[in-house]
Amino acid sequence: MLQLQRKEDNMQEITQILNKTKLFNNINDQVILSILKCLNAQTKSYNKNDIIFQAGSTINEIGIVVQGSINVIREDFNGNSNIIAHLEIGDIFGESFAINKNNILPVSVVASSKCKILFIEFDKIISPCISNCQFHSILMRNLVNIFAQRNILLTSKMEHITKKSIKEKLLSYLNEQSLLHKSDTFSIPFNRQELADYLAVDRSALSSTMSKLKENGIIDYYKNSFKLKR
Amino acid sequence: MLQLQRKEDNMQEITQILNKTKLFNNINDQVILSILKCLNAQTKSYNKNDIIFQAGSTINEIGIVVQGSINVIREDFNGNSNIIAHLEIGDIFGESFAINKNNILPVSVVASSKCKILFIEFDKIISPCISNCQFHSILMRNLVNIFAQRNILLTSKMEHITKKSIKEKLLSYLNEQSLLHKSDTFSIPFNRQELADYLAVDRSALSSTMSKLKENGIIDYYKNSFKLKR
């Protein structure tokens, strides 16, 4: 059963958590406090398995986990539910959907433990506040930054994954890394398993492909250090 | 050779184009004109093959195609260039990178024909303007909407594509469509080839998979109308 508790929380505790998030990046604690007031941010507490957002609905608030953890799940037509993300303290959710009431949630958000969520109305973030506080625009910029960053990551990942063979996927990724490092020699932030997961391929098949590429003199590598040859 | 021409354009013509774009959605022509002035938007003309944005650089302006067309290309380490997008009149580019000077362009933008680009400084969009014009926030909202929309599309596509078999990819997609239509019967906006491209699989292999699923009574379909059974 869903149980909600709405109460005035100690916002100072929450501030400690928020100042480590991307949304409140570059904003000091006192200012965070005043922004929270200005935005009329509210917290709600949930028990394990309580539904925070329901698939099929629309929302107008973004959520930030300030205690406990939550799962983002998708239920298929047969009722099988699938965890597609696990979010912990400091993580933000709902931002892509809260912005537009035409966006229907394709997933549900469920408390995976006793947790506390800070909600902020999207409208209040996006509209200049009455007092026209100068830090509002920093918050706004941080928000757009979060979107842009995720967009860049998703787009480039998509480019790699849509290639048809493991070889192509890998080289697509390595080429991008090479470009970003402006060098044919660079390190990547993944181990083999993580790289395989990122490229959505089997780890051993990836290892095998890498070996062949090394054998053919196309790449060289040791652990997570790579060199593109030719 | 790169040839730039900067001149005062007939902004009224451009307004006709802009009012059909997502960025200037819900903004009428006169207001667009005043926004363009407020943002000090500038146009530049390019000849075919001129470089508009160079990979490896950083940018602080978004671009909107108002004449001709452009290509987004990625060059690999061997110098082979790959067209990854073709943009036409009304299309926006650079928005994910202009927001943050730490974001290095992994792609180049090149004129694929004689073209004219409208540039708007991202800072001017994101910071409240001095005259605090009321439509600035609409523009801002439209921008964030563009980000959010693309995010949603990319995220769900990613979810489907990362599945390992064609069957799983297809069912993942169909389940989502079913959820969005809130029905087990629905139409999709793709023909077979487009669906195959979207899921990054071979068309005939997709057809074959679909036939088997129909045979096994898991789905039913006719052209682009589908029904999930059980």
Add this chain to the structure above:
DNA sequence: TTCCTTTCGTTGTAATTGCAACATAATTAT
């Protein structure tokens, strides 16, 4: 209608991949 074009389904084959199982190397803990 008839012709033409596009879309879709089917089939066979070669190639690729996932998977499991194991070997080896590297890292960490004791």
Add this chain to the structure above:
DNA sequence: ATAATTATGTTGCAATTACAACGAAAGGAA
């Protein structure tokens, strides 16, 4: 140093897929 754990490489096989080629069906145009 030794043991335990983790990361990486290798191999064979079964399953899946891409690809090409073809034919049927559907839709449009003359």
